[in-house]
Amino acid sequence: MSDDLSADALYYHRNPKPGKLEIQATKPLANQRDLALAYSPGVAAACREIVRDPREAATVTARANLVAVISNGTAVLGLGDIGPLAAKPVMEGKAVLFKKFAGIDVFDLEVSEKNPEKLIDIIASLEPTFGAINLEDIKSPECFIIEQRLKERMNIPVFHDDQHGTAICVGAAVLNALRLQNKQIDQVKLVTSGAGAAALACLDLLVNLGIAKENIIITDSLGVVYQGRSEHMDPFKAQYAVDTPHRTLGEALTGADIFLGLSVAGVLKPEMLDNMVEEPLILALANPVPEIMPEEARKVRPKAIIATGRSDYPNQVNNVLCFPFIFRGALDVGATQINQEMRLACVRALADLVTTDKTNMASADASEVLANAYAGQELEFGADYIIPKPFDPRLIAVVPPVVAKAAMDSGVATRPIKDFESYNQWLAQFMFRSANVTKGIFIRARENPQRLIFSEGEDPRVIRAVQVLIDEGCAKPILVGRHKIISQRIKQLRLHIRPDVDFRLIDPQNYDRHAQLAELYHDLMGRRGVWPAEADVLVRSNTTILASLLLHLGEADALLAGPVGSFAEHLKNGLNLIGLRDDVSSAAAMQMLILDEGTYFVLDTSVTYEPTAQQLAEMTIMAANEVMRLGITPKVALVSHSNFGSSDTPSALKMRQALHLIHQMMPDLECDGEMQTDSALIESIRNRLYPKSPLRGSANLLVMPNQDAASITFNALKALANGVSVGPILLGMKQSYHILSRVVTTRGVVNLSILAAVDAQSLKEGSR
Numbered sequence: 050m051s052d053d054l055s056a057d058a059l060y061y062h063r064n065p066k067p068g069k070l071e072i073q074a075t076k077p078l079a080n081q082r083d084l085a086l087a088y089s090p091g092v093a094a095a096c097r098e099i100v101r102d103p104r105e106a107a108t109v110t111a112r113a114n115l116v117a118v119i120s121n122g123t124a125v126l127g128l129g130d131i132g133p134l135a136a137k138p139v140m141e142g143k144a145v146l147f148k149k150f151a152g153i154d155v156f157d158l159e160v161s162e163k164n165p166e167k168l169i170d171i172i173a174s175l176e177p178t179f180g181a182i183n184l185e186d187i188k189s190p191e192c193f194i195i196e197q198r199l200k201e202r203m204n205i206p207v208f209h210d211d212q213h214g215t216a217i218c219v220g221a222a223v224l225n226a227l228r229l230q231n232k233q234i235d236q237v238k239l240v241t242s243g244a245g246a247a248a249l250a251c252l253d254l255l256v257n258l259g260i261a262k263e264n265i266i267i268t269d270s271l272g273v274v275y276q277g278r279s280e281h282m283d284p285f286k287a288q289y290a291v292d293t294p295h296r297t298l299g300e301a302l303t304g305a306d307i308f309l310g311l312s313v314a315g316v317l318k319p320e321m322l323d324n325m326v327e328e329p330l331i332l333a334l335a336n337p338v339p340e341i342m343p344e345e346a347r348k349v350r351p352k353a354i355i356a357t358g359r360s361d362y363p364n365q366v367n368n369v370l371c372f373p374f375i376f377r378g379a380l381d382v383g384a385t386q387i388n389q390e391m392r393l394a395c396v397r398a399l400a401d402l403v404t405t406d407k408t409n410m411a412s413a414d415a416s417e418v419l420a421n422a423y424a425g426q427e428l429e430f431g432a433d434y435i436i437p438k439p440f441d442p443r444l445i446a447v448v449p450p451v452v453a454k455a456a457m458d459s460g461v462a463t464r465p466i467k468d469f470e471s472y473n474q475w476l477a478q479f480m481f482r483s484a485n486v487t488k489g490i491f492i493r494a495r496e497n498p499q500r501l502i503f504s505e506g507e508d509p510r511v512i513r514a515v516q517v518l519i520d521e522g523c524a525k526p527i528l529v530g531r532h533k534i535i536s537q538r539i540k541q542l543r544l545h546i547r548p549d550v551d552f553r554l555i556d557p558q559n560y561d562r563h564a565q566l567a568e569l570y571h572d573l574m575g576r577r578g579v580w581p582a583e584a585d586v587l588v589r590s591n592t593t594i595l596a597s598l599l600l601h602l603g604e605a606d607a608l609l610a611g612p613v614g615s616f617a618e619h620l621k622n623g624l625n626l627i628g629l630r631d632d633v634s635s636a637a638a639m640q641m642l643i644l645d646e647g648t649y650f651v652l653d654t655s656v657t658y659e660p661t662a663q664q665l666a667e668m669t670i671m672a673a674n675e676v677m678r679l680g681i682t683p684k685v686a687l688v689s690h691s692n693f694g695s696s697d698t699p700s701a702l703k704m705r706q707a708l709h710l711i712h713q714m715m716p717d718l719e720c721d722g723e724m725q726t727d728s729a730l731i732e733s734i735r736n737r738l739y740p741k742s743p744l745r746g747s748a749n750l751l752v753m754p755n756q757d758a759a760s761i762t763f764n765a766l767k768a769l770a771n772g773v774s775v776g777p778i779l780l781g782m783k784q785s786y787h788i789l790s791r792v793v794t795t796r797g798v799v800n801l802s803i804l805a806a807v808d809a810q811s812l813k814e815g816s817r
């Protein structure tokens with residue numbers, strides 16, 4: 050490791066707080082009442098519930114989502130027996146990976162105990178605390194016995210990551226590499242460096258996948274493990290001892306197709322590669338430094354496929370690709386073990402993710418996240434891409450469901466999943482934080498798919514989003530754009546939607562209705578200074594105008610303008626050609642903001658610069674109805690610099706008047722004001738100022754006195770609190786007309802599209 054990387058790593062671990070994780074409460078603990086619920090006396094109710102039925106531990110404690118990462122520090126990475134204390138950074142690392150990639154909570158437990166019997170007793174006694182056990186960096190051969198005995202004793206999954214997590218990733222990499230090299234698995238010769246936990250488990254799985262045992266030679270710190278060797282042997286190594294004249298790694302590699310290194314740094318010398326076939330597969334997986342550096346191997350075997358355990362080279366074969374996702378699937382069905390069926394399902398899912406252009410629930414927008422995360426890297430199945438990348442957001446969507454299914458089919462699931470569609474939607478939240486909030490909208494959009502017209506149909510984000518909408522069955526898209534460009538982009542993005550089959554395509558360069566639409570445009574705009582000749586030019590050149598006219602004619606149910614062009618320009622077209630609802634005097638834009646603390650809405654970020662009290666009241670009612678449509682109960686605060694009449698500035702008076710109007714227009718709405726933002730969000734502060742406020746808990750819809758306040762608040766919250774936004778949701782238009790922002794992602798297009806679809810449905814049903 051370079052001195053620079055070491056220094057950076059130490060800085061990373063030390064700042065801003067020592068270590069990599071902390072515990073966070075998931076429930077409020079702000080007052081006497083919370084204390085009574087969380088702790089004595091209320092907590093006793095939860096205890097009694099578990100006494101009544103132990104399965105309730107999964108509903109009243111964090112256990113079902115809690116994994117123990119346990120090590121005694123005897124085989125830490127390739128650093129050897131450095132002890133449990135020095136192993137702690139690695140275990141904290143595993144913990145944060147579990148959380149980051151799969152939302153699983155972990156306690157890392159470094160145990161100072163080398164005696165297998167005692168360690169087994171210690172770990173077995175932890176069963177009440179955890180939903181599963183991940184053993185880590187425990188040396189062989191003890192690890193085999195420890196795992197086996199714990200599996201027998203415990204009724205929760207026990208998984209030795211260095212064995213099975215590694216084996217699963219190696220299995221997927223080998224299958225894909227052999228496919229590229231056009232080699233049959235039962236014909237290849239494999240040699241290991243290492244005969245420990247990881248190596249032997251990989252071999253067990255590879256034999257299961259078809260490698261012939263007689264084609265394997267294993268080597269350890271003493272060289273080849275041959276039949277008859279007595280020194281430094283154990284029964285686990287002995288299973289792979291072969292009758293061979295070779296005694297060294299170099300000799301053993303003669304004619305070998307695969308080198309599998311799970312030992313220590315630098316043991317594979319370049320000259321040893323001369324003995325291998327011309328196109329070998331070199332898996333040099335020791336961490337942090339591999340058995341051979343890829344550039345050295347490449348000099349001797351230029352056609353080799355090379356993988357390491359590191360993230361700074363292509364083909365990172367590392368168990369991080371497996372453990373978060375296999376545990377997610379196992380925990381979600383309450384599996385009592387992680388068995389071979391589940392492991393094989395995981396191998397296939399990892400291999401397929403790279404080789405198959407498979408569409409899954411969120412593939413098209415997930416691909417954009419993947420492409421952005423690995424900008425500039427080749428993500429086409431090939432010698433430098435045989436295994437998924439750790440930040441591939443599809444892993445969480447694809448692996449847990451197949452693992453869960455395998456657990457159910459093999460009879461080890463205690464809480465089988467009944468509805469995989471909902472489960473998939475739930476998993477999507479790990480890829481996209483908005484997924485949990487929008488899940489109900491997806492379902493509604495799918496019930497009655499609407500015709501959504503996209504005026505910028507050539508934009509890659511729109512094309513990807515259309516793929517998702519079609520895969521999800523939630524819309525009948527219409528794209529405005531040049532046929533040739535859209536077809537090319539579909540191909541470049543490796544999507545599978547077909548123009549004129551899966552979606553309607555309107556090519557403005559080859560459209561026979563320009564004259565008719567130009568006349569309509571002139572009819573609508575003739576008294577606003579648009580001449581017939583101009584109408585003709587605008588309809589031909591401005592796709593938002595063309596799409597708006599089709600929406601006006603009822604040939605589409607909803608329109609998504611942008612993401613090219615300014616919000617103001619698109620809004621102007623919408624107001625001109627679609628117009629406002631009869632009962633409102635202006636439109637408004639609401640942003641949804643998803644933060645760790647919850648989901649909030651901010652109004653009006655982009656339309657009316659200085660709304661009147663009447664306009665504020667109208668937009669609040671529209672916004673509250675929209676929030677309800679999302680399945681969330683609106684709790685409205687009219688925010689201000691003034692707190693319940695503490696100031697009589699024009700702005701404070703305006704908010705008070707707006708409140709008065711809202712009470713008249715929608716008496717049941719939980720709404721109060723004017724108040725400062727902290728009073729709006731924190732009930733205890735509000736209670737000190739005005740305990741009789743009808744608003745309870747935290748407000749979730751913040752109505753701002755003007756556009757500056759709304760825009761500033763929204764952007765500050767989004768930036769500082771790492772928020773995800775959905776919007777702007779345009780309110781008040783006569784038809785479902787929405788505007789995509791210039792910086793929108795594919796997921797953002799999908800989200801606004803389904804909101805637009807549901808808006809169109811409500812319009813048809815007369816419920817908005």
Ligand SMILES: NC(=O)C1=CN([C@@H]2O[C@H](COP(=O)(O)OP(=O)(O)OC[C@H]3O[C@@H](n4cnc5c(N)ncnc54)[C@H](OP(=O)(O)O)[C@@H]3O)[C@@H](O)[C@H]2O)C=CC1
Nearest residue numbers: 124126127189244245246247269270312335336358367368
């Ligand atoms: N990329 C990945 O995802 C993973 C990589 N690994 C890496 O694999 C390696 C082994 O881990 P693990 O199996 O858990 O540890 P173990 O302690 O169980 O096994 C280590 C093995 O390496 C062998 N070894 C040690 N020194 C040499 C040497 N000089 N020449 C040849 N072999 C040697 C040992 O030989 P002996 O039996 O003679 O003592 C033993 O067989 C580590 O580098 C680890 O980082 C592990 C898990 C996952």
Ligand SMILES: CC(=O)C(=O)O
Nearest residue numbers: 125126127211336368
């Ligand atoms: C990756 C891992 O678990 C190891 O190197 O031990």
Ligand SMILES: [Mg+2]
Nearest residue numbers: 126185186211
């Ligand atoms: Mg490990």
